[in-house]
Amino acid sequence: MGRRVLLFGGTTEGRELTRFRLPLVYAVATAYGAELVRGAENTEVTVGRMDAAEMEKFIKDSDIACVIDATHPYAREARENIRAACAAANTPLMRVQRREAVTDGDVVRVKSAEEAARFLEGTTGNVLLTTGSKELEAFACVSDRSRLFARVLPDPEVIKKCAECGFDSGHIIAMQGPFSLLMNEEMIRLTGARWLVTKDGGAAGGIEEKIEAARSCKARVIMIERPHEEGGHSCTEALLWARRILGLSRPPLFPMLTDMEERSAVIAGGGRIAARRAATLIKCGAAVTVVSPEFGPEFKEMKCRLVRKGWEPEDLEGAALAVAATDDEKVNAAIGAAAKERGIPVSVADNAAECSFFFPSLVTSGEVSASVSAGALSPALTHRLAERLRSVWDEWVKEERAALEEKKDG
CATH class of the missing domain: 3.40.50.720 (NAD(P)-binding Rossmann-like Domain)
Incomplete structure (x- = not known):
């Protein structure tokens, strides 16, 4: 094995x-x-x-x-x-x-289930608990248990724990999610809940559907904040990382070519990577704008618009394509997220998993082009293959053009 x-x-x-x-x-x-x-x-x-x-x-x-x-x-x-x-x-x-939820002032944020229970003790109205079975013991201090309805997984051990925590069958909702907005609304109405207690499970945990359902039913949300955690990555990043470590292949990327002639391309960053991306896009006829507080010498003779300032989301206005190539990973991630929200294809230079398209190694001869990619698994292999192809590409194109002319004349 x-x-x-x-x-x-x-x-x-x-x-x-x-x-x-x-x-x-x-x-x-x-x-x-x-x-x-x-x-x-x-x-x-x-x-x-x-x-x-x-x-x-x-x-x-x-x-x-x-x-x-x-x-x-x-x-x-x-x-x-x-x-x-x-x-x-x-x-x-x-x-x-997971990404944390973005909430407004209507959400009551607490540090723990115990704090949520203490808060509820000073309120009136029924409560829908959607925190799972592990936190149920914390709500034992709520004096009127008949207010509480627990939504938990339909697992015998979980149901047993609910009973041990004082929840009778009429106050247990045993169901497997995910729960839609309409289902959350119906549960709030059926329980008569004026409060919904939840954790910040992010999009995967259905937090948006919970908050919106509570809002539409005029119930308040109490959210137990996450434990502090540094760093973290997406599933896509983890998949690429594991494949690289194991030396595994993947299906090839689909090389979707697009016309960039006189269309706006916005690049954030003023270093070598940003300059390479700009040069490629200029070669493809794009109208390139580069935003950065400083610019390297590579930009001196480049035919593009240079904007000397820090990046802002408004810089994406009217862009057909975006590139995040600053020296700050957090800024690059923010650019990637802002571009995706606007439906703009974006390449994030330091994180393949954040890209909605992969910037290719482009090999050209006039209007004839080929792109090389190793599926974001090996930039070094991509570079080596592209250089080998460039060494023969012009000659190949000339030969094939000549062959076509001969065939036409004959």
């Missing part, structure tokens, strides 16, 4: 990563989590909670090349154990992290 990826899942992100046929060991805490990935190709499933020492032993005994932590944003203990185990086993680790 070859080397594999150990993926700690039990989440939407974990299930998403099982779709790509990586050689996986998928670790989940419960049999229910395992059932959700039944039949996943090239995936071995292991069930049960492990502490840091058990994780370290498992990594060493199972020929694990790298670890992806796609556990829930609130699974702090599991996250810390995974980090400690990987450090002890000297195994590369990538954390997959």
